[in-house]
Amino acid sequence: MAKDFNQLFDAWSNTYDQTVVGGDVEYKEVFAHYEQILDEVAKKSKGYIVEFGVGTGNLTEKLLKEGFEIYGVEPSRGMRNKAKEKLPHVPVVEGDFLTFPMPEEHPDTIVSTYAFHHLTDEEKSRAIALYSDILNETGKIVFADTVFIDEEAKQAIIKEALQNNHNRLAEDLQTEYYTTIPVLQEIFEENGFQVTFTQMNAFVWVMDAEKRRENQ
């Protein structure tokens, strides 16, 4: 079972929007091209959208501007309050990737940015299986998150963070559940998705996973 990150995110909710514009030097590279990353996820989305780990609502806001209807899910009260201040008309319910009040409609797209690494690989697999069930037949998943090509690449970036005295970042990379592309590819494919990965900065990749049709 993954850790509960609510306290951390309740505290971070007040300064999160400064971090994403490069206000925290240790996380500058993680949030490099943040706006383009969110734009890319919005561009790949369609129809009725469920978003997990809404945070302060930055992706939600972009999706709303594109004219989408969104159902947000966010475990941290502090983050939910920030998102509701920005976007009072968007429903943002208490819940997480695995346990959440079901939306009334089947979603066409499930999106999330900078959050999926909060689940262990086993939980990631359960989440994708669940989404395969609740998505529309032609539905898709579009996630952006820190992912590594392989374990060696992950260890190299942790070493570099330590050499730069980015100790909070190094600890984060060592203690959360950042995974590799082959692991995610297997999880998506086992659950009937065809997935592509696009690198957006030294840490973050966009994953675009479409449900495979029966005869594909």
Ligand SMILES: C[S@@+](CC[C@H](N)C(=O)[O-])C[C@H]1O[C@@H](n2cnc3c(N)ncnc32)[C@H](O)[C@@H]1O
């Ligand atoms: C780094 S923030 C990203 C916020 C926003 N998506 C963005 O791109 O700026 C991570 C968010 O994921 C949420 N989170 C943490 N654990 C989660 C879980 N198990 N399920 C869903 N969201 C989670 C946190 O509360 C936080 O709001």
